[in-house]
Amino acid sequence: MIRILKQIIRTGIVTEELPPEVDAEITETGAKLEEAIKKRFRRSLTIRQVDAGSCNGCELEIHAINNPIYNCERFGIHFTASPRFADMLLVTGPVTRNMEIALHRTYNSTPSPKFVVAVGDCGCSGGIFGESYASIGSVDKVIPVDAYIPGCPPTPAAILNGILKAVGER
Amino acid sequence: MSVLIDAITPVLGSDFRRDEGLHPSSIVSYIVSREKFAEASKAMKKAHALLAAEWAADETLFGRGFGIYACYRWGAEYLIIKTEAPLDDANFPSLTKNFLPAYRFERQIHSLMGVTPAGHPDLRPWIKFEDWPEDAWPLRKSFDASKPMPRVFGEYKFVRAEGEGVYEIPVGPVHAGIIEPGHFRFQAVGEDILNLEERLGYVHKGIEKRFESLSWHEGSRLAGRVSGDTTIAHSLAYCMALETMTGCKVPERAQWLRALFLERERIANHLGDLGAICNDAAFAFMLYQMSRLREIMLRTNHKLFGHRFMMDRIIPGGVTVDIDSEGKELILEELRKLLKEFNKLVIIYDENSSLEDRVRDTGILIPDKARDICAVGIVARASGLNLDCRTQNPFPPYDRVEVNVPVLISGDVHARAWVRVEEVRESIRIIRRILETLPSGGISAECGIPSPDASGFSAVEGWRGEIIYWLQAGPDGGINRCMARDPSSVNWLGLEQAVLGNIVPDFPLCNKSFNQSYSGHDL
Numbered sequence: 230m231i232r233i234l235k236q237i238i239r240t241g242i243v244t245e246e247l248p249p250e251v252d253a254e255i256t257e258t259g260a261k262l263e264e265a266i267k268k269r270f271r272r273s274l275t276i277r278q279v280d281a282g283s284c285n286g287c288e289l290e291i292h293a294i295n296n297p298i299y300n301c302e303r304f305g306i307h308f309t310a311s312p313r314f315a316d317m318l319l320v321t322g323p324v325t326r327n328m329e330i331a332l333h334r335t336y337n338s339t340p341s342p343k344f345v346v347a348v349g350d351c352g353c354s355g356g357i358f359g360e361s362y363a364s365i366g367s368v369d370k371v372i373p374v375d376a377y378i379p380g381c382p383p384t385p386a387a388i389l390n391g392i393l394k395a396v397g398e399r
Numbered sequence: 400m401s402v403l404i405d406a407i408t409p410v411l412g413s414d415f416r417r418d419e420g421l422h423p424s425s426i427v428s429y430i431v432s433r434e435k436f437a438e439a440s441k442a443m444k445k446a447h448a449l450l451a452a453e454w455a456a457d458e459t460l461f462g463r464g465f466g467i468y469a470c471y472r473w474g475a476e477y478l479i480i481k482t483e484a485p486l487d488d489a490n491f492p493s494l495t496k497n498f499l500p501a502y503r504f505e506r507q508i509h510s511l512m513g514v515t516p517a518g519h520p521d522l523r524p525w526i527k528f529e530d531w532p533e534d535a536w537p538l539r540k541s542f543d544a545s546k547p548m549p550r551v552f553g554e555y556k557f558v559r560a561e562g563e564g565v566y567e568i569p570v571g572p573v574h575a576g577i578i579e580p581g582h583f584r585f586q587a588v589g590e591d592i593l594n595l596e597e598r599l600g601y602v603h604k605g606i607e608k609r610f611e612s613l614s615w616h617e618g619s620r621l622a623g624r625v626s627g628d629t630t631i632a633h634s635l636a637y638c639m640a641l642e643t644m645t646g647c648k649v650p651e652r653a654q655w656l657r658a659l660f661l662e663r664e665r666i667a668n669h670l671g672d673l674g675a676i677c678n679d680a681a682f683a684f685m686l687y688q689m690s691r692l693r694e695i696m697l698r699t700n701h702k703l704f705g706h707r708f709m710m711d712r713i714i715p716g717g718v719t720v721d722i723d724s725e726g727k728e729l730i731l732e733e734l735r736k737l738l739k740e741f742n743k744l745v746i747i748y749d750e751n752s753s754l755e756d757r758v759r760d761t762g763i764l765i766p767d768k769a770r771d772i773c774a775v776g777i778v779a780r781a782s783g784l785n786l787d788c789r790t791q792n793p794f795p796p797y798d799r800v801e802v803n804v805p806v807l808i809s810g811d812v813h814a815r816a817w818v819r820v821e822e823v824r825e826s827i828r829i830i831r832r833i834l835e836t837l838p839s840g841g842i843s844a845e846c847g848i849p850s851p852d853a854s855g856f857s858a859v860e861g862w863r864g865e866i867i868y869w870l871q872a873g874p875d876g877g878i879n880r881c882m883a884r885d886p887s888s889v890n891w892l893g894l895e896q897a898v899l900g901n902i903v904p905d906f907p908l909c910n911k912s913f914n915q916s917y918s919g920h921d922l
């Protein structure tokens with residue numbers, strides 16, 4: 230136990246106010262995001278992530294916004310296990326034919342008003358997988374999308390930024 | 400001396416041809432009749448070989464029918480046995496009697512290529528869903544992959560257990576966390592798992608077919624997205640298979656840089672996994688600590704190589720990024736800090752008795768079973784199998800940098816975690832060696848285009864385990880077939896075995912300790 234406490238104290242708070250290598254936009258993003266979330270969602274934005282066919286690259290970066298450095302919870306963002314509690318769906322991947330029905334069901338289980346954000350080049354346009362017998366392509370071919378976060382995969386900072394867009398611009 | 404060739408020669412007699420089109424020439428491939436295809440598998444079983452992969456290729460463009468390939472492995476040796484089936488008699492003898500992983504390989508061949516494994520006990524579609532038209536065989540040349548398929552009515556029959564108190568739990572495809580989709584069907588009594596049936600294929604994007612419409616160069620980008628967490632190892636395996644076909648000599652420096660990327664990918668993923676395993680045992684502290692260390696690595700990657708996962712940094716002929724002395728210093732400094740913190744965390748893991756209680760003796764895959772399913776990678780090494788392409792089929796620099804392979808025999812969640820712990824330390828050591836002795840010179844060479852009907856094989860030890868690529872050039876010099884075998888294609892079978900007799904609430908923990916790829920499996 231003592232080692233755990235020591236490690237926690239030694240580590241301190243690593244959350245960055247200003248993620249480096251990213252333009253000033255992100256701090257602004259953080260502040261704006263916090264404000265928007267406070268206003269619109271009463272301090273909490275609950276997200277359900279849906280992998281509709283991704284290569285798992287985008288998932289890794291969505292995970293990363295939960296790590297102590299990006300720490301999305303400080304903005305009131307957290308991820309939920311059920312679409313029924315969600316304000317926002319974060320959807321990755323080209324939508325595969327085999328996931329189309331499950332994505333529809335998830336969308337229908339999410340209470341309105343709901344935001345849908347397509348994450349990654351694949352979610353935005355189908356990416357390298359394109360459209361085929363197995364891949365339907367972009368998320369907006371299957372459900373209505375409010376915002377897009379391109380990148381392969383988008384960086385955690387870009388994902389946080391994109392979430393703001395969805396919340397702030399509507 | 401070759402164990403596999405010695406074992407097979409008496410069975411084949413003079414009844415075979417050597418496949419001269421296969422590269423590298425160190426790997427032997429025999430073309431045999433369909434009867435001999437089955438007999439060969441019996442001989443391979445007797446010789447204690449593992450079935451590494453089984454696949455089919457539509458070779459009608461060459462005026463042939465279907466080629467069915469089985470790749471066996473024994474230690475460092477690979478042997479490929481091929482048989483042919485004409486278009487109007489598209490079947491081959493099933494290998495399921497001798498090799499467990501053939502169950503899924505052959506269901507996949509049957510579902511996507513429309514070639515029937517005669518004698519296979521379970522021909523339910525795999526990856527193909529019940530609502531696909533039955534005669535939709537996307538890997539056939541006659542299939543138009545650009546058109547969407549209509550949905551038809553169909554039903555998938557899960558295995559059912561019956562008896563007093565037996566009930567069923569369906570899970571997925573959309574899971575509770577930020578993870579890939581798949582379906583798990585449990586049969587349970589009380590809390591005990593009687594049976595687990597996996598149902599995969601949800602993220603089937605048509606990758607293998609997609610390769611066939613890309614140029615050889617674009618192919619390496621797609622290979623880097625077969626499973627995004629393994630982008631380095633997949634693109635490397637693809638490029639190595641292609642380079643053997645074109646005779647491309649990759650500059651030494653590029654080979655060493657590739658190994659540097661590969662080891663960095665291994666460390667980053669192992670750190671993530673160790674955190675996630677502990678988190679599923681309700682020890683969130685470790686998740687945050689490990690994900691912090693992981694983030695440090697990804698940022699260094701971004702700074703030095705321009706991408707957090709180093710996607711598209713490996714190309715046919717070499718790599719796209721170099722490292723200077725400042726970069727080397729940065730990595731050495733990063734690793735010094737990382738190792739220090741990592742070692743402290745490992746002590747905490749090791750001393751925590753409530754964690755130990757969850758991870759020890761949970762989800763055991765006994766060595767015999769691991770052998771039966773022909774497991775690879777971390778899963779194999781945690782269950783007593785000493786398998787690692789880096790030591791068994793070393794490409795430079797692994798032929799010069801000594802790799803110590805950790806092997807444990809308990810086969811439980813702890814063993815799979817501990818193999819990762821040892822591998823993180825080993826990879827750090829390897830990276831230091833690489834940076835110390837990095838040869839000078841260029842970082843890429845002209846790769847060229849393979850000649851028609853040539854094929855290329857490669858095996859690379861990714862962080863999950865052995866990845867196999869087999870490429871075949873068409874008559875026009877393009878990609879006729881690209882077979883990608885992620886470790887998940889065999890290791891998913893291990894999870895089904897490991898959870899038996901465990902309690903349902905321990906499933907997420909068992910699953911996390913395997914952490915197999917859905918995308919790499921579904922393709």
Ligand code: SF4
Pocket residue numbers: 282283284285286287321322323348349350351352356357380381382383624627
């Ligand atoms: S955008 Fe890139 S990382 Fe994301 S799912 Fe597509 S290929 Fe993978």
